[in-house]
Amino acid sequence: MYLRTILDLEEEHIVPLRARISERLGHSGPTVSQTIGRMERDGLVVVEGDRHLELTGEGRSKAVHVMRKHRLAERLLADVIGLDWAYVHDEACRWEHVMSEQVERRILEMLGNPTESPYGNPIPGLDELGHEAAPAFMDGVVNLVQRVSGTSETVSGVIRRLGEPVQFEPELLQQLQSAGVMPGATANISAAGSYVFVAVEGFGEGLELPNEVAVHIFVGV
Secondary structure, three states, X not given: OHHHHHHHHXXXXXXXXXXXXXXXXXXXXHXXXXXXXXXXHOOOEEEOOOXXXXXXXXXXXXXXXXXXXXXXXXXXXXXXHOOOHHHHHHHHHHXXXXXXXXXXXXXXXXXXXXXXXXXXXEOOOHHHHOXXXXXXXXXXXXXXXXXXXXXXXXXXXEEEEEOHHHHOOHHHHHHHHHOOOOXXXXXXXXXXXXXXXXXXXOOOOOEEEEHHHHOOEEXXX
């Protein structure tokens, strides 16, 4: 989980610090420090001079493998099993450590070689399974706060990705789903103080999202 969380932070161009891991996973500072210390001794991560965490070659390889399994599990749970979108991420966390490469390959084949999770996030390491690599997380996207920065006008954008912190909150995911704020939807977006207002045609009046949530929802540019 820690390896994948470091990779998640890197994806969104957030400096991986122990404090950020504590925030994302809800673990205490001492617990995070102890776990990172063990990972450092195991040669998976290096704590740099400025205290940011750098994955070693082995650590990055393991992180990519876990994230790939996680996002493929999400696709299977959403597309085949039909699990409610709000609970797919949480369930995939249980699957990511038990899935074999043989199962990964079968899921890819069965689902037509998907390159993104149900939340729009790229599935990493596909090239290791003989498929074309998915684009990087931040390629061609900005978050909602960036999209409305510097303008008082309502702008439109296609929802592309929901970052990891959003996926941890089933109630928030249900609200987003009810409002149509899902990958592929075209939304009208406007700044509202410390909130971003998002509305998708045909899905009610829209949602006011706090900036700390809106920074983890991405639209295409």
